[in-house]
Amino acid sequence: MKQNIDDILRYIDDARDRLSKTRDKRQYSLTLIELKSWMDELEHTLTIGDLKNKKYAAAYNGIFSPKGGISEYDRICNYIDSQPYSSLYHRIF
Numbered sequence: 001m002k003q004n005i006d007d008i009l010r011y012i013d014d015a016r017d018r019l020s021k022t023r024d025k026r027q028y029s030l031t032l033i034e035l036k037s038w039m040d041e042l043e044h045t046l047t048i049g050d051l052k053n054k055k056y057a058a059a060y061n062g063i064f065s066p067k068g069g070i071s072e073y074d075r076i077c078n079y080i081d082s083q084p085y086s087s088l089y090h091r092i093f
Contacts (some may be wrong), residue, residue, distance in 0.1 A: 002053075005045055009059055011038045029083055036076050039063050 015035040022028045030040045043064065063073050070078075 001072055002050075002082045005042070005056060008045060009056075010061075010070070012059075014040065016069060029080070032076055032080060036073070060085050075089060 012035065015031055015038060019031045019035065021030065022031055042060070046056060046060060051060060064071050066074070
């Protein structure tokens with residue numbers, strides 16, 4: 001199970017890295033959708049026991065805890081929802 005969580009965290013970091021290098025708006029949106037799906041996967045995979053691990057707790061809090069009023073996860077969701085055809089995303093996923 002820990003290997004799976006570590007893999008998810010690696011995918012999240014990879015998506016964040018690609019996001020910072022993306023200049024095309026379409027690719028940016030697709031990468032955000034991918035990032036959101038990995039964040040959803042992390043939330044569903046982590047258990048209460050896993051959150052006792054400092055590394056996993058820090059990653060979880062960094063994604064889902066509000067900083068300045070809104071979490072990273074919520075900012076991503078808001079961006080996706082503001083885009084044209086965002087309703088299609090909700091139908092697909």
